[in-house]
Amino acid sequence: MIRLTRQTDYGVLLLTVIASHPGRGHTARELAESTRISQAMVSKVLKLLAQAGLLQSQLGVKGGYSLARPAEDVTVREIVDVLEGPIAITVCSDGNGSCEQEGRCPVEANWRTINQAIHGALEAITLADMAAPCPVTLSGSVAKLGALQGSRTGATEPSA
């Protein structure tokens, strides 16, 4: 159902929690408690995020995880990219010739467009937006999103 995996879901949630209490380290155990996700799972996800450079990890007894970059700098798309792999809504749109129809397939280009739109939607929302208590603080971000789509339009004639 065009669903992203639970891992990604967890990842965003965890990052959001971390972003809400910046400046200090968070241990996997602590995060597991506050999110009610199993500790093993939390570790797994945090590790991936750390490998991807979204989190900094500190080894040792006083260790833990903290954001590697300011929350405003991290887009949801990046997080999804890390935990979900590259975003490609169809085999067509992943770019490498995995689709045997490639080239002659009439819908290819249009899938790509849809793909970009989704990309844009995810890119427009940052971790800071996510961590904000108030639901829709996307004013700025949505502007960005609009701009992105506008740029793809090119001509403005509503031709059929």
Place this chain on the structure above:
Amino acid sequence: MIRLTRQTDYGVLLLTVIASHPGRGHTARELAESTRISQAMVSKVLKLLAQAGLLQSQLGVKGGYSLARPAEDVTVREIVDVLEGPIAITVCSDGNGSCEQEGRCPVEANWRTINQAIHGALEAITLADMAAPCPVTLSGSVAKLGALQGSRTGATEPSA
């Protein structure tokens, strides 16, 4: 990878082919040949689309499938909905309390926003767009898309 299933992919392709040759019936066999998808698979997908009312089916020896509505009237979102189930990018955003965090989860509302954006992207493209030979004929549709996102913005202040 935020990927829709192959069924959906097939479905859109098949509908596109049907939409490109309107006015006549298409048998599963014929479509299988022209798309190089196995006939069994084609039948399966067409059946689902017919059940959902996107295709009209004609039984009997001269039977086949044809569009139930004009191609401009069918959005990609509908097709995806039929073949993929309701679009919900996270468990959070499907509405029924499958997420134990529901209510207290800080990211819930924002996921919903992202979800809507994706919805919008899929809704903005019709079967007619897909069937059009020229890749990006989305001028009109993308305008719709922009409008949708604009309406969600509400205030225009770029507040953090």
Place this chain on the structure above:
DNA sequence: CCGAAGTAGGACTGAATTGGTACTGTTTCC
């Protein structure tokens, strides 16, 4: 009336993906 060509509707299977756990290091602090 009968057969061919089509759809309708299942059941079924093998493979891949996901979600989750367990275990064994390694690093750092005290």
Place this chain on the structure above:
DNA sequence: GGAAACAGTACCAATTCAGTCCTACTTCGG
């Protein structure tokens, strides 16, 4: 040197996906 944290990897159970197959049922044409 031991405890508490991360690091890495292997593993398993469950689900989902992709695809096939089989048996109706319906219609057209002779």
